[in-house]
Structure formats: C-alpha cells, structure tokens
Amino acid sequence: MPRNSASPLPPEVAARLEMLGARIRDARLRRKFRQVDLATRTKLSRSTIEAIERGSPDTAIGAYARALWVMGLDREIDLIADTALDAEGAALEYQPGERRVRVRKGLDNDF
Numbered sequence: 001m002p003r004n005s006a007s008p009l010p011p012e013v014a015a016r017l018e019m020l021g022a023r024i025r026d027a028r029l030r031r032k033f034r035q036v037d038l039a040t041r042t043k044l045s046r047s048t049i050e051a052i053e054r055g056s057p058d059t060a061i062g063a064y065a066r067a068l069w070v071m072g073l074d075r076e077i078d079l080i081a082d083t084a085l086d087a088e089g090a091a092l093e094y095q096p097g098e099r100r101v102r103v104r105k106g107l108d109n110d111f
Contacts, residue, residue, distance in 0.1 A: 009057050021056070022055070024064070024067055025053040033071075035050060
C-alpha cells in the first residue's frame with residue numbers, strides 16, 4: 001500500500017521527479033537491465049526500483065542516488081544545488097545597501 005506524503009509537492013517539482021524517474025528507467029533499459037537486475041545490484045527491492053522509475057517523492061533520495069551510481073550516472077549529482085550555478089542566490093547575496101558595516105571608532109591618543 002503506497003504511503004501518503006506529509007504534504008503534496010508543487011506540480012513542477014513532482015513533474016521533475018517523474019522526469020528523473022523516466023530517465024533512470026531509460027538508462028536501465030539501455031543497459032538491458034531488468035528491474036530485478038537493478039534491484040539486485042543496488043540491494044534495493046524491486047518495488048523500490050518501480051517507485052524510483054515512477055518518480056515517487058516518498059522514495060528516499062539515497063535510493064535514487066544508489067540507482068544512479070550503479071549505472072555510472074552519479075557524477076552529475078554534484079551539480080544539484082551547486083552554489084557556483086546559483087545565479088539567484090549570488091544576486092541576493094551581493095545586493096548593495098543590504099550589507100551591515102561596522103564603523104571603526106577613531107583611535108584615542110589618551111594614554
């Protein structure tokens with residue numbers, strides 16, 4: 001019986017997970033693996049592989065990563081939330097006028 005998510009995902013996020021699952025399925029098929037073969041290699045259950053390929057948000061991210069690793073596709077995980085690619089975050093970080101500046105006190109020559 002499928003579990004219900006604590007809160008539903010925004011539709012665009014759910015669609016991205018479904019696309020990821022479809023790409024994982026395509027990669028499995030190109031390698032001529034059956035679901036049971038991928039399950040054996042990843043040490044996951046076949047039902048977990050099915051959930052990954054559906055793009056289930058209830059499936060642990062580690063299961064997705066393990067499936068990608070077995071097929072040699074895990075290197076691209078480094079690009080997820082890479083700060084070097086986060087243009088919006090960089091723009092927010094360097095907004096003028098939002099920085100706090102400490103004013104230095106003048107030196108007192110009183111000894």
